[in-house]
Amino acid sequence: MKHRIVTISRQFGSGGRTIGRQLARQLGIPCYDHELIVKMAEQSGFTAQYVAEHQESAGPGSWLAGAFSGRSYPGFSNQDYLWKVQRQVILELAEQGPCVIVGRGADYILRDQADCLRVFIHADMETRAHRIVAQYGERDQAPEKRLRDKDKRRAAYYQLYTDRKWGAVENYDITLNSGVLGLEPCVAILAQLYKAPHADGGI
Amino acid sequence: MKHRIVTISRQFGSGGRTIGRQLARQLGIPCYDHELIVKMAEQSGFTAQYVAEHQESAGPGSWLAGAFSGRSYPGFSNQDYLWKVQRQVILELAEQGPCVIVGRGADYILRDQADCLRVFIHADMETRAHRIVAQYGERDQAPEKRLRDKDKRRAAYYQLYTDRKWGAVENYDITLNSGVLGLEPCVAILAQLYKAPHADGGI
Numbered sequence: 001m002k003h004r005i006v007t008i009s010r011q012f013g014s015g016g017r018t019i020g021r022q023l024a025r026q027l028g029i030p031c032y033d034h035e036l037i038v039k040m041a042e043q044s045g046f047t048a049q050y051v052a053e054h055q056e057s058a059g060p061g062s063w064l065a066g067a068f069s070g071r072s073y074p075g076f077s078n079q080d081y082l083w084k085v086q087r088q089v090i091l092e093l094a095e096q097g098p099c100v101i102v103g104r105g106a107d108y109i110l111r112d113q114a115d116c117l118r119v120f121i122h123a124d125m126e127t128r129a130h131r132i133v134a135q136y137g138e139r140d141q142a143p144e145k146r147l148r149d150k151d152k153r154r155a156a157y158y159q160l161y162t163d164r165k166w167g168a169v170e171n172y173d174i175t176l177n178s179g180v181l182g183l184e185p186c187v188a189i190l191a192q193l194y195k196a197p198h199a200d201g202g203i
Numbered sequence: 204m205k206h207r208i209v210t211i212s213r214q215f216g217s218g219g220r221t222i223g224r225q226l227a228r229q230l231g232i233p234c235y236d237h238e239l240i241v242k243m244a245e246q247s248g249f250t251a252q253y254v255a256e257h258q259e260s261a262g263p264g265s266w267l268a269g270a271f272s273g274r275s276y277p278g279f280s281n282q283d284y285l286w287k288v289q290r291q292v293i294l295e296l297a298e299q300g301p302c303v304i305v306g307r308g309a310d311y312i313l314r315d316q317a318d319c320l321r322v323f324i325h326a327d328m329e330t331r332a333h334r335i336v337a338q339y340g341e342r343d344q345a346p347e348k349r350l351r352d353k354d355k356r357r358a359a360y361y362q363l364y365t366d367r368k369w370g371a372v373e374n375y376d377i378t379l380n381s382g383v384l385g386l387e388p389c390v391a392i393l394a395q396l397y398k399a400p401h402a403d404g405g406i
Contacts, residue, residue: 193388
């Protein structure tokens, strides 16, 4: 049986993670975000810290660097290996039951394995800059630069492993501008859609 | 006072027009779609048929052709003139009160003049092909070809006059895949959002 799963892709600072957590709480199902890193560490043999530093939204020492170094053997980077582990972890979680999964190409990985409600959350630069400064504090780098950098890495990572364009409408059932609409209305809409019967017999 | 206005951009065959009409009925406000052509004809001096053939989703004898011919005077095509008239008509309607406007770059035209809920409706090729054949009948040209052609024209038209990318998430508050979600749930969500107070103090 295919479980009902919400996959949330999101621009950095858009509140997509918060929306995912609140949605899962409202629906009474688990939300996987940081939990994926712990599971990936268990399955891969890497430390959770290494996984966190080399996964989709990595900073310095990221997958982009990893693409040219950190290879366990030629032609197959540690990043490639982590994608395989990530894929496996996500497929196993999708087997267990309905859930919300934040980021990590889950929409692509589960395209045939689950009835996915595929969501993308975005917001304007100003809203996101405020959010990341409030949440993670000031850094040497300007918030706009941090946002652009992180989005670029997520987009490149997604494109590399899925061959799809990150944030392109055709890859999602719904995209929401959390800056204009607000986080709570976004959660309410997604909860409503998750529960409703759908045109194609899926969620 | 800025009125609350829903602008609906849509892929050809996605049911965006139907969603707009049903939403307007549900909200008890007018929906402008074909009505715009009539008003543009009145203001421009062109016939309604000429306007219809030279506006955003034109077929042969379209604005693309018009860009290189049909110029009333050098450097300014009839299409450019119609865009100005369209802009004027949309601004006047937005002054009159809340409404739904389907297509025609209204999201861009009203960016400073109204509290817009900016919507984009899309669907997969198969769903859209079924829909246009059911609605407009078979043609010599395959439905997929007709869809691609019309989308390309709408995208080019939008880009030309707004300098924005048609269908790019950042230009909309919400995008909906009507093929997966179904038309009625789309209407319900938009009605809910229209009525809700929003994060930025807009709609």
